[in-house]
Amino acid sequence: xxxxxxxxxxxxxxxxxxxxxxxxxxxxxxxxxxxxxxxxxxxxxxxxxxxxxxxxxxxxxxxxxxxxxxxxxxxxxxxxxxxxxxxxxxxxxxxxxxxxxxxxxxxxxxxxxxxxxxxxxxxxxxxxxxxxxxxxxxxxxxxxxxxxxxxxxxxxxxxxxxxxxxxxxxxxxxxxxxxxxxxxxxxxxxxxxxxxxxxxxxxxxxxxxxxxxxxxxxxxxxxxxxxxxxxxxxxxxxxxxxxxxxxxxxxxxxxxxxxxxxxxxxxxxxxxxxxxxxxxxxxxxxxxxxxxxxxxxxxxxxxxxxxxxxxxxxxxxxxxxxxxxxxxxxxxxxxxxxxxxxxxxxxxxxxxxxxxxxxxxxxxxxxxxxxxxxxxxxxxxxxxxxxxxxxxxxxxxxxxxxxxxxxxxxxxxxxxxxxxxxxxxxxxxxxxxxxxxxxxxxxxxxxxxxxxxxxxxxxxxxxxxxxxxxxxxxxxxxxxxxxxxxxxxxxxxxxxxxxxxxxxxxxxxxxxxxxxxxxxxxxxxxxxxxxxxxxxxxxxxxxxxxxxxxxxxxxxxxxxxxxxxxxxxxxxxxxxxxxxxxxxxxxxxxxxxxxxxxxxxx
Amino acid sequence: xxxxxxxxxxxxxxxxxxxxxxxxxxxxxxxxxxxxxxxxxxxxxxxxxxxxxxxxxxxxxxxxxxxxxxxxxxxxxxxxxxxxxxxxxxxxxxxxxxxxxxxxxxxxxxxxxxxxxxxxxxxxxxxxxxxxxxxxxxxxxxxxxxxxxxxxxx
Numbered sequence: 001x002x003x004x005x006x007x008x009x010x011x012x013x014x015x016x017x018x019x020x021x022x023x024x025x026x027x028x029x030x031x032x033x034x035x036x037x038x039x040x041x042x043x044x045x046x047x048x049x050x051x052x053x054x055x056x057x058x059x060x061x062x063x064x065x066x067x068x069x070x071x072x073x074x075x076x077x078x079x080x081x082x083x084x085x086x087x088x089x090x091x092x093x094x095x096x097x098x099x100x101x102x103x104x105x106x107x108x109x110x111x112x113x114x115x116x117x118x119x120x121x122x123x124x125x126x127x128x129x130x131x132x133x134x135x136x137x138x139x140x141x142x143x144x145x146x147x148x149x150x151x152x153x154x155x156x157x158x159x160x161x162x163x164x165x166x167x168x169x170x171x172x173x174x175x176x177x178x179x180x181x182x183x184x185x186x187x188x189x190x191x192x193x194x195x196x197x198x199x200x201x202x203x204x205x206x207x208x209x210x211x212x213x214x215x216x217x218x219x220x221x222x223x224x225x226x227x228x229x230x231x232x233x234x235x236x237x238x239x240x241x242x243x244x245x246x247x248x249x250x251x252x253x254x255x256x257x258x259x260x261x262x263x264x265x266x267x268x269x270x271x272x273x274x275x276x277x278x279x280x281x282x283x284x285x286x287x288x289x290x291x292x293x294x295x296x297x298x299x300x301x302x303x304x305x306x307x308x309x310x311x312x313x314x315x316x317x318x319x320x321x322x323x324x325x326x327x328x329x330x331x332x333x334x335x336x337x338x339x340x341x342x343x344x345x346x347x348x349x350x351x352x353x354x355x356x357x358x359x360x361x362x363x364x365x366x367x368x369x370x371x372x373x374x375x376x377x378x379x380x381x382x383x384x385x386x387x388x389x390x391x392x393x394x395x396x397x398x399x400x401x402x403x404x405x406x407x408x409x410x411x412x413x414x415x416x417x418x419x420x421x422x423x424x425x426x427x428x429x430x431x432x433x434x435x436x437x438x439x440x441x442x443x444x445x446x447x448x449x450x451x452x453x454x455x456x457x458x459x460x461x462x463x464x465x466x467x468x469x470x471x472x473x474x475x476x477x478x479x480x481x482x483x484x485x486x487x488x489x490x491x492x493x494x495x496x497x498x499x500x501x502x503x504x505x506x507x508x509x510x511x512x513x514x515x516x517x518x519x520x521x522x523x524x525x526x527x528x529x530x531x532x533x534x535x536x537x538x539x540x541x542x543x544x545x546x547x548x549x550x551x552x553x554x555x556x557x558x559x560x561x562x563x564x565x566x567x568x569x570x571x572x573x574x575x576x577x578x579x580x581x582x583x584x585x586x587x588x589x590x591x592x593x594x595x596x597x598x599x600x601x602x
Numbered sequence: 603x604x605x606x607x608x609x610x611x612x613x614x615x616x617x618x619x620x621x622x623x624x625x626x627x628x629x630x631x632x633x634x635x636x637x638x639x640x641x642x643x644x645x646x647x648x649x650x651x652x653x654x655x656x657x658x659x660x661x662x663x664x665x666x667x668x669x670x671x672x673x674x675x676x677x678x679x680x681x682x683x684x685x686x687x688x689x690x691x692x693x694x695x696x697x698x699x700x701x702x703x704x705x706x707x708x709x710x711x712x713x714x715x716x717x718x719x720x721x722x723x724x725x726x727x728x729x730x731x732x733x734x735x736x737x738x739x740x741x742x743x744x745x746x747x748x749x750x751x752x753x754x755x756x
Contacts, residue, residue, distance in 0.1 A: 062654055063657075146688075146689065149687075149688045149689075150687040150688055150689060150704060153687045153688040153748035153749060154687055154748075154749065156747065156748060156749065157748070157749035157750070163747070164619055167618045167619055167621070168615065168616060168618050168619065170618070171618045171621075171655075172618045172621035172623075172655070173618075173621055173622060173623040173756045174623050174654070174745075174756075176654035176655060176657075177654050177655040177656070177657070178618065178655050260663065261663060261664065261665060262647040262648070262663030262664070262665060262666050263663075264666075264682075264689075264690035264692070264703075265689075265690075266689070266703040266704070267689050267704055277704075277705070280687070280705045280721060281705045281706050281721060283721055284718060284719045284720060284721060285686075285707075285715065285718070285720060285721060285722050285723035285724070285751075286723040286751055288686070288721060288723070288749055289749075346692070346703065347703060350703065374659075381663075394644070395636070413695060413696070563635055563636075568633050568635040568636075568737070569632070569633040569635075569737070569738070570632065570633055570635050570636035571636075
């Protein structure tokens, strides 16, 4: 072995290098307080390794970024763990940077002749924050998209260069493919390259000037190996354990719904930027540049001149006090931002809705149809479960209700003035309609102009008594009529009750009296007073009804207040389809879906 | 010798400077029928042609507007983007004003700045509206630079 190593040493001189690396003098012996720099190098190495591995599977474009991250997270082997490791190590780095900076300033390690070393550290800190800022966008989810939009808009107010800078960074005047290619090039190429160069400078200068011992020294000087190396390794292990704990605790990194420029999102930056976010709330219109650029710039400026200030009498104390005050201020602002959000029901509701979308899109992406080439954002835009409740809340809930709420679980401002459409045309819903006690109640005609109309009168007169035969027939009519809707949820029941349906069809067309006012297939007149019952509640029937309730098939001139959503172009055909499909329970359901409707009661 | 790659690279790097957002012409947003009579603003997505570098997609959401009736046949359109930093503002119907969920800027129902201490430097950006064929609401959709006093189209 030895001859081989000697051979290598003669050609490379590795022994001298190794000796220099390991036998650096540590004045006053090994101490725990010197570990932070090593933990940072350790974290950065993790980021390089995990980052390159992620790179193998990531595709930066607005149609593939989210999709490839989804694939890493939910399909690829151990992908969630890899992303988790990259995500939480980034968080750890930010925290460790603060510890490292504190130790350096408190121990006076920034003083002459170590100024340049200190500055290279400050640059490394800024570069690390830039890594985090650029990395936040790459999954192209709602969170990253909106937070980056805000961040780049703020960069855009920088005097003189702002506008151009913003355009260059986002790759044009709007966010898209080139925003991602640029952020990715910065995140995976330019910034890590710069960090490596600066780590080189930083470590070289550190070795040149030696370690600054914390006075008083408790022990005699010692070499870096083995005592300090042991301390550093234990610290790195502890950091890794915390990271692993966080990965398993949160099951990897979050992935929100895909970015959608028309879908609002209450943008918040990564937690360690919350203080800047909060700070901006205090700067009234036009003075923003002070809070966003001048103030942080000044703080960095003070940090940069610390080596000179440290030479003055009391200068070191000022530096330490300043750093603590800055951290305290950052902590205070962060606390304010978190507290404001926690106490804001609107924000919490928005977060819940965003979480629902995020969960739903993953369900859709994992469905047999997969993600279309247009990207995952179209999955949500065409999903009845996602869009139906939103459209209902906006367009229908000023009169109707869905299970007592507006579809999203909220109470609308306007009073109920039409039926509750949860389970429309289902057996349960029709049972209520033909119940003398309920027909003029708030769920059905109670709040409409039909409250004392013919239908209500009919139900009360015909079914109000104790006639068991009529009640039995009514049940058959309900089963039959409900089968016209072809509801997904009742498929099995409808098949089972074929015989009853045949009987019921005859009843509707004859003895039950329905066709006196309604048309039902061949029975009844074309100019019947009430809405047509053929294919009642089916997709086609509902589309036509919502499009134009005044149509001859439906209420004609007797229509209460319902707008013709299609005819008047209030909603597009596609939008009406989404509401109707949602009301009919026609949406993709994963086999083991735990996902409820947005307004569903727990 | 290093000038050649530097200039070559720099040109591609700064190319976005000459990109302008294609100020889409007027787009059909909705019909008068969907706007509440009481003048309360309602939000609508704006579907238009989006050019994203090499892709051109028609009929996709490019933003959102708040529309409100201000007269028998008159509609006001406000870009839903907060002029401060670019989040979407919410209309709080119980309070009757707009609020930005990011930095708490607030605007009156007509888009004017409500609180002078509010972080936004200018009112919500109003857009040109046209009523065509009696009831179609067409909006000339545009985005503007964030954080400035003046409305500067991007």
